[in-house]
Amino acid sequence: MRKINIVEVGPRDGFQNICDFISTETKLNVIDAIAKAGVKHIQVTSFVNPKAIPQMKDAKTVAEVCKERYSDIEISALTPNLRGVDDAVAAGITNLSYVISLSESHNKANVRKTRDESIAELEKVLKKYPSIHLTLDLATTFGCPFEGIYTTDQVVHFVDRLVSIGVKDINLCDTVGLANPQQVRNIVSQVISKYPQIKFQIHIHDTRGMGLVNTLAGIEAGIDYVQSTLGGLGGCPFAPGASGNTSTEDLVYMLNEMNFDTGIQFSRLLAAAKYEYKMIQGNYSGHHLHIEK
Structure with missing residues (x-):
């Protein structure tokens, strides 16, 4: 039986779009329910400027509690810059995601830097913290709301650049849900074939109802780590039309059935999703949330 590692990113990607502040207690309760369902990889927050994303102003507290509470779970956080990495490491988090967009326009909108500036800062991070586990989130891999769809060669060329500076873990992100299964298979198979030593992940949005089929296409092309959010909550706040992630409980149901x-444990995960749905108002794309039995 082939192992597929689910990386739950809802406490970061799901919560970041919610305007009303979610209490730290509620966030921790949702994370605890996810953990008790058997999820072993959870991205619990992001270390960003709270003026840009106020929802993450309690990042330090959430990170420290989770790191202390879950010794058997890989707890991670997202960081957009060196200062965020400094703050995350100070809070005890050494599994980090660092985001750069394939799209120049989206990178400027998302982190207010050119791609070259982001890469230069990433090199500083890798030099300063050589022992951290860093995943490079390659945003807009499968298309950009500002620049359109990229060719497979364009993606591979940028991956070349990332690998050349020492990146060892790359997450291919469908930031606004523009991907299709053929495109996912082509890109994933190309990068895995060229760089078998790199751990590739995928993060697929469900904006157009393609989340499950695109994620499955990535798995069939060789991906073993897939990101999703409980309830399908969330989307990129700096990408127009990016509402809706792939629902973790829908994904787990499909994969378990296959x-x-x-x-x-699907039943416990669904209970976690329904708790979140009850406690937090937001844009949910999950289907099992609305099935009674």
Whole structure:
């Protein structure tokens, strides 16, 4: 039975778009329910400027509690710059995601830097913290709301650049849900074939109802780590039309039914999603949330 590792990013990607502040207690309760369902990889927050994303102003507290509470779970956080990495490491988080966009326009909108500036700062991060586990989130891999769709060669060329500076873990992100299964298979198969030593992940949005099929296409092309959010909550706040992530409970249901090994108990995960849905108002794309039995 093939193992598929589910990386739950809802406490970051799901919560970041919610305007009303979610209490730290509620955030921790949702994370605890996810953990008790058997999820072993959870991105719990992001270390960003709270003026840009006020929802993450309690990042330090959330990170420290989770790091202390879950010794058997890979707890991670997203960071857009060196200062964020400094803050995350100070809070005890050494599994980090660092985001750069394939799109120059989206990178400027998202982190207010050119791609070259982001890469230069990433090199500083890798030099300062050589022992951290860093995943490079390559935003807009499958298309950009400002610049359109990229060719497979364009994606591979940028991956070349990332690998050349020492990146060892790359997350291919469908930031606004523009991907299709053929495109996912082509890109994933190309990068895995060229760089078998790199750990590739995928993060697919469900904006156009393609989340599950595109994620499955990535898995069939060789991906073993997939990101999703509880309830399908969230989307990029700096990408127009990016509402809706792939729902973790929908994804786990599909994979479990297909005899993949997720290690996750679906009934407990669904209970976690329904708790979140009850406690937090937001844009949910999950289907099982509305099925009574």
